[in-house]
Amino acid sequence: MKQQNILSQVKSLTFREILYNNEVRAFFFQVATLLLIFGLFYTIIGNLFDNIEARGIHTGFSFLKNRAGFDILPFLGNYLQDYTPESSNLTVFYVGLINTLVVAFIGIIITTFLGLFIGIARLSNNYLIAKLAGGYIELFRNVPVLLQIFFWYNIFINIFPHPKKSLSFFDVVFLNQRGLYLPKPILENGFLLVIIAFVVGIILTVFMKRYFNKKHDKTGVHTRTLGYSTLLILGLPAVFFLLLGSPLHFDFAVLGKFNLNGGMQIVPEFIALTFALSVYTATYIAEAIRSGIEAVDKGQKEAAAAIGLTQTQSLKLIVMPQALRVAIPPTINQYLNLTKNSSLATAIGYPELMSSFGGTVLNQVGQAVEILGMAMLVYLVISLCISLLLNFVNKRMAIPER
Amino acid sequence: MAVNELQSTRKPPIFQIGAILWLRTNLFSSWVNGLLTLASLYLLYISIPPLLDWMVLSANFNFGTVNILGFEIKFSEVMADNQNCGREAACWPYIYEKLYMYIYGFYPREESWRPDTVYGLTALLFVIVRLVRNYKYKNRVILSLIVAYPIVSYILLAGGFGLLPVVETHRWGGLLLTLVIASVGIIVSFPIGVVLALGRRSNLRVIKLFSTLFIEFIRAVPLITILFMASFVLPLFLESGNNFDKLLRALIGIALFQAAYFAEVVRGGLQAIPKGQYEAADAIGLSYLQKNALIILPQALKISIPNIVGSSISLFKDTTLVLIIGLMDMLAMVNMTSQDPYWLGRETEGYVFVTMVMWVILYSMSRYSRKLEIRFNTENKN
Numbered sequence: 001m002k003q004q005n006i007l008s009q010v011k012s013l014t015f016r017e018i019l020y021n022n023e024v025r026a027f028f029f030q031v032a033t034l035l036l037i038f039g040l041f042y043t044i045i046g047n048l049f050d051n052i053e054a055r056g057i058h059t060g061f062s063f064l065k066n067r068a069g070f071d072i073l074p075f076l077g078n079y080l081q082d083y084t085p086e087s088s089n090l091t092v093f094y095v096g097l098i099n100t101l102v103v104a105f106i107g108i109i110i111t112t113f114l115g116l117f118i119g120i121a122r123l124s125n126n127y128l129i130a131k132l133a134g135g136y137i138e139l140f141r142n143v144p145v146l147l148q149i150f151f152w153y154n155i156f157i158n159i160f161p162h163p164k165k166s167l168s169f170f171d172v173v174f175l176n177q178r179g180l181y182l183p184k185p186i187l188e189n190g191f192l193l194v195i196i197a198f199v200v201g202i203i204l205t206v207f208m209k210r211y212f213n214k215k216h217d218k219t220g221v222h223t224r225t226l227g228y229s230t231l232l233i234l235g236l237p238a239v240f241f242l243l244l245g246s247p248l249h250f251d252f253a254v255l256g257k258f259n260l261n262g263g264m265q266i267v268p269e270f271i272a273l274t275f276a277l278s279v280y281t282a283t284y285i286a287e288a289i290r291s292g293i294e295a296v297d298k299g300q301k302e303a304a305a306a307i308g309l310t311q312t313q314s315l316k317l318i319v320m321p322q323a324l325r326v327a328i329p330p331t332i333n334q335y336l337n338l339t340k341n342s343s344l345a346t347a348i349g350y351p352e353l354m355s356s357f358g359g360t361v362l363n364q365v366g367q368a369v370e371i372l373g374m375a376m377l378v379y380l381v382i383s384l385c386i387s388l389l390l391n392f393v394n395k396r397m398a399i400p401e402r
Numbered sequence: 403m404a405v406n407e408l409q410s411t412r413k414p415p416i417f418q419i420g421a422i423l424w425l426r427t428n429l430f431s432s433w434v435n436g437l438l439t440l441a442s443l444y445l446l447y448i449s450i451p452p453l454l455d456w457m458v459l460s461a462n463f464n465f466g467t468v469n470i471l472g473f474e475i476k477f478s479e480v481m482a483d484n485q486n487c488g489r490e491a492a493c494w495p496y497i498y499e500k501l502y503m504y505i506y507g508f509y510p511r512e513e514s515w516r517p518d519t520v521y522g523l524t525a526l527l528f529v530i531v532r533l534v535r536n537y538k539y540k541n542r543v544i545l546s547l548i549v550a551y552p553i554v555s556y557i558l559l560a561g562g563f564g565l566l567p568v569v570e571t572h573r574w575g576g577l578l579l580t581l582v583i584a585s586v587g588i589i590v591s592f593p594i595g596v597v598l599a600l601g602r603r604s605n606l607r608v609i610k611l612f613s614t615l616f617i618e619f620i621r622a623v624p625l626i627t628i629l630f631m632a633s634f635v636l637p638l639f640l641e642s643g644n645n646f647d648k649l650l651r652a653l654i655g656i657a658l659f660q661a662a663y664f665a666e667v668v669r670g671g672l673q674a675i676p677k678g679q680y681e682a683a684d685a686i687g688l689s690y691l692q693k694n695a696l697i698i699l700p701q702a703l704k705i706s707i708p709n710i711v712g713s714s715i716s717l718f719k720d721t722t723l724v725l726i727i728g729l730m731d732m733l734a735m736v737n738m739t740s741q742d743p744y745w746l747g748r749e750t751e752g753y754v755f756v757t758m759v760m761w762v763i764l765y766s767m768s769r770y771s772r773k774l775e776i777r778f779n780t781e782n783k784n
Contacts, residue, residue, distance in 0.1 A: 030608035037612060044639040051638040126435045127428035128442050142764035143757050144719040147733055151753045158750065340624035346726055354626055368634035376623045376631075383622035 048369070063365045064090040070360055072351045073267055076102050089361050096353035097378060103274055103352060104339040104382075110278040111338060115285025115331070122290045133286070141283040146344050148280055153272035153348045160268075163259045174253050174263070180271060183250035184264035190244040194237045201236040205229040269350035273342065281338045285331050292327030293319065325397045329390060336386045340379060353378060457754070460491035465498050484745050496748045497755050500739040504755070507575015507730050513567065516558045517578050523558075527551055552589065571649040575730035577759065579649075583656060583721045583731070588714050590657040595664025596703075600694060602665065603672055613665070620662035625720050628655045633727040652724050660717050667713050671706030672698065707778060711771035715764060722760075732756050 018024055052059060069085050072078055077095035081087070121133035140148070157177050161167060166176040174181040205228075212223045241248075253263025296319050304314035343354040358375045362368060416422060430436040466481035467474055487493035497504070506514055527547060534540045559582070561568040574582065601613030620628070632655030637646065675698055683693040703710075725734035736752030739745065 026606050030606050033606075033608050033612065047641055048635075048638050124438075125428070125431065126438055128439050132442050132445070138765065139761070142761050142768060144722040144733070144760060144764075146722045146725075147753065147757060147760065150733070150736070150749075151757065154749045154753060343624040343626045344723070344726075346626060354624070354630075358627070358630060362630075362634070368630070369638070372627060372631055372635065376627050379623045379627065380619070 052369075057366050059367070059370070061370060063361075063367055063370070064088060064093070066365075068092050068361065068364075070364070072356055073269065073349065074265060075099055075267055075270060075351060077351065089357075089365070092361055093353075093357045093374065096351060096355070096357040099345075099350065099356075100339070100342055100352040100378075103270065103277070103342040103345070103350070104335075107274050107277045107281070107338050107342065108335050110274065111281040111285060111334070112331070114278055114282035115334075116289055117286075118282055119286035119289025119293070119327075122286060123293055137283045137286055140279050143280075145276060145280045145341055146347060148276040149273055149344055149348060152276045153268065156268045156272050166255060168255070171255075172252060174255070177268065178259075178265065179268045180266040181253040181263040182266065183252045184262065186249055186251055188248060191248055193244060194240045194248075197237040197240040198233065201232040201234075204236075205232045208232070267350070269345065269348050272348065273345050273350050277338050277341055280341075281334050284334045284337075288327045288330040288334070289323070292323035292325070295326045296322045328393055328397065332386060332390045332393065336383050339382055339386070343379075456491050460488075462487045462491065462493045462495060465495055468498075484748070489747075492751050492754070493748060494751065496739075496745050496751050499745070500735070500742075500752075503576060503739055504732060504735050504759075505577045507579055507735065508573040509569060509575070509578065510573070513561075513569060516561075516566070516569075520555045520558050523551065523555065552586075571647055574649065575732075576735050577732050579724075579729060579731045580718075580721050583649075583653065583724060583729075584714075584718045586653050587656040587660050587717050587721070590653070591660035591664055591717075592710075594657065594661035596668050596699070598661060598665035599668035599672060602669055617662045617665050620659055621666070625656075625659055625723050626726060628659050629723060629727050631655065648727070649729060652727060652729055656717070656720070656724075659720075660713070663713050663716070664710065667706050667709040668702060670709065671702035671704075674705050675702050704778065708771050708775040711767065711774060715767050715771065718764060718767065719760075732759065 065088050067085075068087055068089050068091065071085055072083055072092070072095060077083070077098035080098055081091050081095050083091055083095050118133045118136055121129050122137065124130045124133070160175055160177045163176045163178055166174045166181075168174050172183060205225075208228060209225060212225055216222055251262050251264075253265075254261050300318055300322065301314060304318040309317065342352055343358075345352045346355040346359055349355060353375055358371060362371045365371065417426060429439045462482050464478035464480070464482035466478060467476045469475075481499070482493065482495045484493070484496070487495065502511065502514070506517055509517060530547065531544060534543050537543065557563060557565060559569070559574070559578075560571070598613050598617055601609045602617060604610050604613070629652060632651045633648070636651055636654065640646070679697055679701065680693070683697040688696065722731060722733045724731050725737075730738060733756055736749055736756055740747065740749045740752055
């Protein structure tokens, strides 16, 4: 339609007019860009196939079925996928994916609390605490995160003793240079019911809160719900747990002659990585929280005090909801950054996606295009999910305007 | 009469003046605050003294005789070696011994004046830019410097052209490499970023689509995947297919990566320009290029300067990642030099040293960016 329009115009115009016609120019530039980009891709992909053929590299995804043939540091991904060197390359991919998600998940939880704490401490009226928080931010934000990962990994390995002389906490938790050993939970039949009870407890609590909030809106009567919610969330699963005859026991680590046996080993690579990422990202989250709190108008606090709210009520009901509106979007962006930075594990050999799949498998198979493509796709999907979450949150928190 | 007697003013209670008042209001204003203060003091007590002890008090400073700018300073009779250094505290002679590696990598020792000259030129560049601020032809001077500086630096560092002996890029390392990657990354990616930002705000759908796709794709993946791509796949994209310079490959990856981030920063600046500016430029008949070069970009870039510096700081931190694809930057030197059989197991000293160097550079950059932010903020308010 539009093109016909242009063409019909073109006939009635002189050459000079055509040259200076905006629509013609727009059309020309877009076609030129398209041609340029397709030409580029055509050459690149042509060269790619020529080079791959010349080097005798295989193509396609059949390598995923091949035997991996190497050991992976034992961690969650390993346990969940029953990984052995006989497993396929696809299993390596899953192991890496699980390990990436574990680091991201645990890191996000720790960094949120740490960032929240530091951000609030930064604004404390206690001089020492405010300065300490400021020093923390300046120190950890201005050191590359990869350097921090190396540093903590090195410290962990050097500071903690040899397995023979493991530090023991009541013979339940052990700590040595090979990592932290926790009791390994072994679930028996029926434990699923306890988990279901836990989830049901949470759902009931949400409904209960809604009910009491409505009641508060209608009648102004405030009900304390903390007791009820603890009872629902912790009590309900506890009752089921006891009724089913404690369907859970722990496999404790035992100090053998040279090494610890059993238990759940949390490798130092994981601890160093999660710690460094959380500490680093927390500085950004703290700054986000701080700017959020500072963005709340002073009049809001004064108004809250004027209508007789206590300090806690003012913080909880007036300041925080407004501060979080400013602070949450950058915080979610930092979650994405943390997830992306987890790929730095390659440097210390924690077996996440880029280290085991994008590293070891790539070196063995040599099919860089397929392997890196898969890895990039995973990060694309993760960041897409986080963007969707961000949009959702933004929409929910947007101030409804008249 | 007593009424007219001069009353001496009472002294304020001791709790309400000076240090005690300060302590009461700032540290012990309430029970909770007091406890928090004590807890933080304890935290400082358990962390600072051991750190100070490790770094300074018990540390080994036996450098032997050091020649600093012609002055001979004697620290000890002989330089300490790894054995008599002790494991309980820092062994700084290791850093002294490996300092050349940390700063120049494997750059030939007899040629080290060349990086030094580049460092000097860089400092001189900043001084000149400040000095000519009020000069009539300052734009011409700055522009010619900006064009000449990379060329001169490249000739000095890489050699060739029959002027200087060639030093291959795989011999560059340490701080030199870090600075080269960071500065080339920033200088090359900035124009690409501006073009991408304009492309993303363009009315031409095809251009907008491809700019957006590129920016969003790059921003969604970690830098490592891009570096791996640049290192493994980029050679396959080219006609000859053979391995060209590793540093150049990394630089291409980093420049493309950083361009996407600069594009978003510049786009933020572009969005802040009022629509009236565009319309006014159109009204006086400026072309697209004239409109952007003369009206829009000067304002947009000025607003986004603090964020540009912020993004450059990120890039500087990200340069450490090149060690994963085998380039010997400053951080890689720690792992490299502590493999030396004479200095085994001195990683901690290395990491602490690199941390200090990096921290000083990054902290001054971030202070500078904050200063700019304050300066531009006040200008906007007027």
